Amino acid sequence: xxxxxxxxxxxxxxxxxxxxxxxxxxxxxxxxxxxxxxxxxxxxxxxxxxxxxxxxxxxxxxxxxxxxxxxxxxxxxxxxxxxxxxxxxxxxxxxxxxxxxxxxxxxxxxxxxxxxxxxxxxxxxxxxxxxxxxxxxxxxxxxxxxxxxxxxxxxxxxxxxxxxxxxxxxxxxxxxxxxxxxxxxxxxxxxxxxxxxxxxxxxxxxxxxxxxxxxxxxxxxxxxxxxxxxxxxxxxxxxxxxxxxxxxxxxxxxxxxxxxxxxxxxxxxxxxxxxxxxxxxxxxxxxxxxxxxxxxxxxxxxxxxxxxxxxxxxxxxxxxxxxxxxxxxxxxxxxxxxxxxxxxxxxxxxxxxxxxxxxx
Amino acid sequence: xxxxxxxxxxxxxxxxxxxxxxxxxxxxxxxxxxxxxxxxxxxxxxxxxxxxxxxxxxxxxxxxxxxxxxxxxxxxxxxxxxxxxxxxxxxxxxxxxxxxxxxxxxxxxxxxxxxxxxxxxxxxxxxxxxxxxxxxxxxxxxxxxxxxxxxxxxxxxxxxxxxxxxxxxxxxxxxxxxxxxxxxxxxxxxxxxxxxxxxxxxxxxxxxxxxxxxxxxxxxxxxxxxxxxxxxxxxxxxxxxxxxxxxxxxxxxxxxxxxxxxxxxxxxxxxxxxxxxxxxxxxxxxxxx
Numbered sequence: 001x002x003x004x005x006x007x008x009x010x011x012x013x014x015x016x017x018x019x020x021x022x023x024x025x026x027x028x029x030x031x032x033x034x035x036x037x038x039x040x041x042x043x044x045x046x047x048x049x050x051x052x053x054x055x056x057x058x059x060x061x062x063x064x065x066x067x068x069x070x071x072x073x074x075x076x077x078x079x080x081x082x083x084x085x086x087x088x089x090x091x092x093x094x095x096x097x098x099x100x101x102x103x104x105x106x107x108x109x110x111x112x113x114x115x116x117x118x119x120x121x122x123x124x125x126x127x128x129x130x131x132x133x134x135x136x137x138x139x140x141x142x143x144x145x146x147x148x149x150x151x152x153x154x155x156x157x158x159x160x161x162x163x164x165x166x167x168x169x170x171x172x173x174x175x176x177x178x179x180x181x182x183x184x185x186x187x188x189x190x191x192x193x194x195x196x197x198x199x200x201x202x203x204x205x206x207x208x209x210x211x212x213x214x215x216x217x218x219x220x221x222x223x224x225x226x227x228x229x230x231x232x233x234x235x236x237x238x239x240x241x242x243x244x245x246x247x248x249x250x251x252x253x254x255x256x257x258x259x260x261x262x263x264x265x266x267x268x269x270x271x272x273x274x275x276x277x278x279x280x281x282x283x284x285x286x287x288x289x290x291x292x293x294x295x296x297x298x299x300x301x302x303x304x305x306x307x308x309x310x311x312x313x314x315x316x317x318x319x320x321x322x323x324x325x326x327x328x329x330x331x332x333x334x335x336x337x338x339x340x341x342x343x344x345x346x347x348x349x350x351x352x353x354x355x356x357x358x359x360x
Numbered sequence: 361x362x363x364x365x366x367x368x369x370x371x372x373x374x375x376x377x378x379x380x381x382x383x384x385x386x387x388x389x390x391x392x393x394x395x396x397x398x399x400x401x402x403x404x405x406x407x408x409x410x411x412x413x414x415x416x417x418x419x420x421x422x423x424x425x426x427x428x429x430x431x432x433x434x435x436x437x438x439x440x441x442x443x444x445x446x447x448x449x450x451x452x453x454x455x456x457x458x459x460x461x462x463x464x465x466x467x468x469x470x471x472x473x474x475x476x477x478x479x480x481x482x483x484x485x486x487x488x489x490x491x492x493x494x495x496x497x498x499x500x501x502x503x504x505x506x507x508x509x510x511x512x513x514x515x516x517x518x519x520x521x522x523x524x525x526x527x528x529x530x531x532x533x534x535x536x537x538x539x540x541x542x543x544x545x546x547x548x549x550x551x552x553x554x555x556x557x558x559x560x561x562x563x564x565x566x567x568x569x570x571x572x573x574x575x576x577x578x579x580x581x582x583x584x585x586x587x588x589x590x591x592x593x594x595x596x597x598x599x600x601x602x603x604x605x606x607x608x609x610x611x612x613x614x615x616x617x618x619x620x621x622x623x624x625x626x627x628x629x630x631x632x633x634x635x636x637x638x639x640x641x642x643x644x645x646x647x648x649x
Contacts, residue, residue, distance in 0.1 A: 058544050078547040091545040093559040104559075105549040152549065 002069035002160050004032040004055060004193065009064035011050055017062070024050045026217040027063065032161070035191040037184070039204035042214035043240070048197045051214070052163050055195070056083045068160055085163040086153040089170065090145035094138040098129060101137050102151050109156075123151045126182055143171040150179065154186060161193040168203065180207055201241055213237050229282070230340070235347040238280050244308065244319045246342075247286065248278045253343050253350075261314055264293060269339035270352030277345035283308070283319040285340035288328065292335035295320070300328070394620035412621035422622060424597060425605040432601060433580040436519045440576055441569070443520065444527025449561070451532055462532075465525040477589025480518040484590070504591060508598035515587045515599055522586070523576060530572040534565035566644070574637045581630055602626055 011025040020026060025047045032038060032055075040048050053059035054066060057078040065074045073081050084105070093101055102120045111119075124130045127147040132140075137148060146167065153162055164183075168176045184207060187194055198204050204211050205225040212222045213236070221233035225241075232238040238246030251258040251266070254274040258266045266279065288295070293313045301308040309320040313334065320334060343350040395412055397405040416422055447465070452458045468476075484504050486492040495502040504514040538560060546556045562569075584603035587593070593600035593608070600608070606626065610619035 053544075056548065058547065078544075079550040083548065085544070085548045087541045087545060089539070089541060091539075091541050093563075095559060095563045104551070108550040108552070108555070149545075152545075 002071070002193075003034040004161060005067040006030040006032075006055075007065040007067065009054065009061050009066065011047075011054060011059070011061045011063070024217055025054075025061075028219050030212075030219055030222075032193055032195065034193055036193055037187045037207060037209050038193075038195045039208035039211045040195055040197045040214060041199065041201060041204040041211055041240070043199055046214045047217040048199075048214055049165055052085070052165055052195065052197055055161070056085045056163055057081045058085075082156075082158065082160050083163060084153040084156055084159045084161075086149050086165065086167040088166040090142060090149045092137040092140070092145045092148050094136070096137055097134050098124070098137055098140075098148060099133040101148050102133075102155055105152055105156055119155055119157070123155050126154070126186070127151045127179075143175055146170050147179070150183075157190065159192060161195060164194065164196040166198050167196075168198075176203075183207065201243075205241075213240065215240075231342060231349065232280070233349045235278070235280065235344050238282075238342075238344075242282060242284075244283055244310075246280045246282055247316075247318045248280050248344070249313065249316055249318070250277075251279045251343075252276050253279070258341070258343070260293075266336060266341070267338045268341050268343070269337075272343050272350055272352055273357075275343065275345045275350055277343060277350065279336075280342045280344055281336045281340060283321045285337040286318070286320045286334050287337070288320055288322055288326065288332055288334055290329060290331075290333055292333040295332045295334045297328070297332060391620045391623055394616045395624050398617050408617060412617045413625070416618055416621045416625065419618075421597075421605065425600055425602050428598075428600065429581060429602045432516070432583070433577055435516055436523070436580050437573065437576055439516070439520050440524045440527050441573060444524050444572065445531050445565070445569070447524065447528040448531035448535055448565075449557070451528070453536070462529070465529055465532075468522050468525050469529075471522070473585035474589055476518065476522050477586040480514060480521075480586070481590045484514050506595050508595055511591045511595060511599050514590060518586055518590065519580065519583070523579070527569075527572045527576065530568040531565050534568040535561060538564050567641075570637070570641050570644075574634065577637075578630060578634065581633075 007029060008027055009025065009030070010023055010027040012023045014022045017023055040051065042048050050059065054061045057066075057073070057076060057080075061074065065072055067073065068081065093104065096104065099120055102123055103116050106116045106119060120133075121130070124133055127150060129144070129147060129151070132144070137145065140148070150167060153164070153167075168179060171179065180203065183194070183196075186192075196204070196207050198207075205228075209224065210222055211225060211228055213220050213228065213234075215234065215236040221228060221237050223231075223233075228237055228241045232241065232246060235246070235248060238248070250261050253259075253268070253272050253276075256268045256271050258268055258279050260266065268279070288309070295309075295311045295313055295318065297309055297311040299310045301310065306324055307322045309322055309328070309332075311318055311320070311332075318334065322328070343352075393405070396408060396410075398408045398411075399405050451461045451465075471479075483489045483491045484502075486496055486503050492502060501507075502510050504511040542560050543556065546560060551559070582603055583601060584607065587599050587601060588604055588607075591599045593604045606619060606622055609615050609622065
């Protein structure tokens with residue numbers, strides 16, 4: 001097991017990349033702590049799978065280095081890296097029995113048969129397939145096959161990391177929950193570094209200690225679910241995490257005040273250097289009442305525990321989460337909790353000034 | 361509701377019936393007719409019963425031809441199937457060279473049989489052929505017209521040249537259908553090259569490979585034109601396969617009765633083997649489910 005370091009890493013699928021646009025992965029420095037459970041979250045095509053394949057060695061990065069611990073493995077083959085990877089679609093060896101499928105990675109490494117048997121039985125129990133061990137893998141359902149793939153990924157104890165590339169896409173919702181819980185348990189038990197790629201935020205937030213958000217070939221933020229929710233580092237994180245995503249309004253920020261396009265002044269919870277950008281506020285922290293900005297309501301969705309109000313403020317869409325039992329006023333106005341407002345310039349979050357900076 | 365009964369609809373089947381009758385049933389029945397009768401060519405038939413079959417089953421000439429035929433099919437299958445797989449595995453997967461290889465591989469398949477025969481007939485000639493002269497210059501005593509082994513070698517190499525492409529192209533199609541993730545998973549699992557072939561590529565190729573084997577078996581078992589053009593069945597009888605022998609008997613010697621009995625048995629053998637193949641294939645599919 002080892003800490004995985006990506007140094008000045010970048011990748012382009014083109015032979016001669018010229019502009020930044022040609023890169024599937026933009027240059028990045030990133031460290032995956034040993035034993036961490038990470039979720040790699042982002043929309044389709046943002047470079048998640050590319051990054052994963054670079055770590056596992058299926059792909060050689062066009063720039064930069066990959067280090068396991070202190071060892072440079074950029075040019076090492078997949079087999080030497082001792083990594084397990086589970087793919088989006090089930091990969092099973094059809095002609096083998098379920099048992100042989102699970103034992104395959106161990107046998108290829110010449111492990112002791114008694115150990116293999118014990119290990120396979122343990123994994124089979126974990127994925128709930130003890131009854132099917134001697135069956136042929138061919139003709140099993142997609143989720144049974146994917147469970148075998150997962151099992152094959154977890155069967156080796158000594159791996160440096162286990163990478164999951166959207167492994168639960170084909171599995172039905174109930175089983176998804178179950179398997180995710182098992183993965184977490186496995187993580188606690190063995191402490192493998194796990195990187196879990198997904199585009200489903202619930203999956204990411206429930207699985208991981210640290211969530212890494214990728215956008216357009218870049219890691220835009222790494223943090224705990226709470227950090228991602230409260231202080232998104234990039235407007236994409238604001239949009240992507242939470243449902244619905246963060247609201248953004250154009251604003252001129254100076255000190256602890258933001259001036260909107262119509263001149264309305266909004267109080268901020270911290271002090272900022274002068275900047276023209278946006279303020280971002282979660283729909284959960286917008287309250288509906290008789291004071292503040294006039295809201296034009298477009299639609300109200302009842303989602304059970306609360307209601308979602310989709311409307312417009314100053315011509316920009318704005319969503320409000322309304323707790324149960326609160327009535328919608330006749331001429332609704334919205335106000336924001338100052339502490340919960342974040343400021344963005346060019347899509348990146350602007351950190352508040354510390355008192356020292358303010359003095360200077 | 362009462363169903364409309366209109367039996368005139370059966371008339372619509374007539375065109376197909378006529379077509380099949382003239383293209384298959386009547387010619388076949390003519391052969392059957394010859395097989396059970398003796399005739400002297402003037403449409404006078406004398407009932408012969410199973411006499412011709414009896415004669416043919418015990419004919420050493422037929423046994424010889426059948427033996428050579430089985431050996432020929434076995435040898436070309438033993439060469440073409442592994443070679444075809446090997447070629448398919450080594451063909452580029454995409455890009456310009458993939459298309460180039462495909463066209464190149466398809467070329468021999470487009471050449472008419474008798475042209476293939478003529479090409480090799482001339483190619484192998486000791487007096488003017490490139491292969492014949494070349495081997496002679498290397499000091500190898502090669503002459504397919506009077507050495508049975510040379511004749512066999514020529515006929516087999518010719519068939520391999522002509523038909524390995526078919527096996528290769530079918531296998532290539534099978535290989536192309538394997539998603540990249542399988543190879544990636546194999547690398548993660550540290551599978552050897554042999555394991556990748558044995559557990560990923562071969563199972564995915566199995567279906568097309570069986571079809572390739574069936575096609576190659578049937579074609580080689582019925583082969584006529586190419587060896588006939590090259591060796592004419594010689595030297596002696598050494599490359600006289602079933603078809604060549606049959607034509608000699610029916611057209612050359614005009615022994616219509618024995619030839620008809622011969623061809624019926626020939627037909628039944630091919631039918632039987634194809635049926636066995638088909639059954640094995642469908643059973644394999646069933647097992648899968």
